[in-house]
Amino acid sequence: MLRKVYTEVLTACRSRIEWTMRKRVQRENFDYQIVDHCNLRCAHCDHLSPALAKRCVDVDDFYSDLCELAKHAHARHLQILGGEPLLHPDILSILDVARRSRIADRLVLATNGLLLRKQGPEFWERVDVVRLSRYPGVDIRMRDRDLRDLCERNEVELWSIPQPDFYPAFASNPIGDAATVQSVFDECTMAHSCHTIHNRQLHRCSRAPFVNERLKLLGLPEIDVSKDALDLRAPDIDARTVRDLLKCSDPLEACKYCLGCSAAKTGHRMIPNGAYLEHLKEPDPTSDLRTSVARRGFRKALRALS
Numbered sequence: 001m002l003r004k005v006y007t008e009v010l011t012a013c014r015s016r017i018e019w020t021m022r023k024r025v026q027r028e029n030f031d032y033q034i035v036d037h038c039n040l041r042c043a044h045c046d047h048l049s050p051a052l053a054k055r056c057v058d059v060d061d062f063y064s065d066l067c068e069l070a071k072h073a074h075a076r077h078l079q080i081l082g083g084e085p086l087l088h089p090d091i092l093s094i095l096d097v098a099r100r101s102r103i104a105d106r107l108v109l110a111t112n113g114l115l116l117r118k119q120g121p122e123f124w125e126r127v128d129v130v131r132l133s134r135y136p137g138v139d140i141r142m143r144d145r146d147l148r149d150l151c152e153r154n155e156v157e158l159w160s161i162p163q164p165d166f167y168p169a170f171a172s173n174p175i176g177d178a179a180t181v182q183s184v185f186d187e188c189t190m191a192h193s194c195h196t197i198h199n200r201q202l203h204r205c206s207r208a209p210f211v212n213e214r215l216k217l218l219g220l221p222e223i224d225v226s227k228d229a230l231d232l233r234a235p236d237i238d239a240r241t242v243r244d245l246l247k248c249s250d251p252l253e254a255c256k257y258c259l260g261c262s263a264a265k266t267g268h269r270m271i272p273n274g275a276y277l278e279h280l281k282e283p284d285p286t287s288d289l290r291t292s293v294a295r296r297g298f299r300k301a302l303r304a305l306s
């Protein structure tokens with residue numbers, strides 16, 4: 001008799017969990033930016049790290065954001081990044097609470113690699129994937145073979161990604177016509193794969209949080225991006241509001257100041273210390289953008305004809 005009751009309770013709990021899981025929004029990836037600053041100064045950093053002040057997320061806030069989102073959504077990967085996330089003084093607690101939140105199946109640490117050699121066994125035990133961006137001329141002071149062996153020994157997957165070039169990220173003047181903004185948004189892979197938590201807000205992509213930061217640095221008026229993101233502390237957040245935000249096919253307000261993946265790629269380079277603001281004032285590659293959007297329209301028209 002007792003065994004029967006136990007089985008029934010267990011089945012009810014399991015189906016309740018499955019029902020909740022089905023209701024949650026499923027995504028491949030969420031990003032969380034745990035620091036703003038970095039130990040490199042890449043010219044086209046789309047998180048503006050070379051220009052931003054030091055900021056490390058509070059571990060309790062990080063956990064509470066993930067738990068809140070986990071009630072309504074789930075991802076295969078949670079990518080922890082910055083800036084350079086290994087500059088966070090409590091990276092081990094960050095990894096622990098990320099796991100505990102159950103927001104994702106696997107934890108990915110996205111790094112430029114400079115601090116990897118300083119990580120102890122406790123770090124390697126806690127992470128599932130290291131996503132290493134390899135920038136030209138940056139020496140991480142570890143031999144490839146040693147890093148691969150270290151990952152293998154700890155059953156950590158290594159995604160080593162050469163980054164010889166960047167997409168220029170932002171425009172200083174708004175992109176005037178709605179059709180170009182829509183086209184840039186439609187072709188932007190970040191809109192669909194880099195949903196990001198930054199400063200306690202869930203954003204559809206990884207660049208949107210920085211559009212106003214950049215305008216502020218340039219002394220330009222900020223734009224109203226209140227409809228671009230969800231505040232994870234808001235009382236009325238649920239699976240439907242999360243789904244509506246992430247699946248929306250309209251461009252964000254931020255897209256008016258962003259080149260998405262549509263500008264011509266440019267070679268990676270570092271900016272000398274103190275020269276980043278000057279670099280931000282360089283002219284926008286918006287003419288490249290128009291050429292690329294026009295080419296895309298031309299290719300689409302050709303495809304339709306064939």
Ligand code: SF4
Nearest residue numbers: 038040042045083112
């Ligand atoms: S390493 Fe990454 S976060 Fe750091 S400046 Fe370069 S692009 Fe930005």
Ligand code: SF4
Nearest residue numbers: 188191205255258260
């Ligand atoms: S602001 Fe728009 S165009 Fe830029 S990365 Fe985000 S979705 Fe893409």
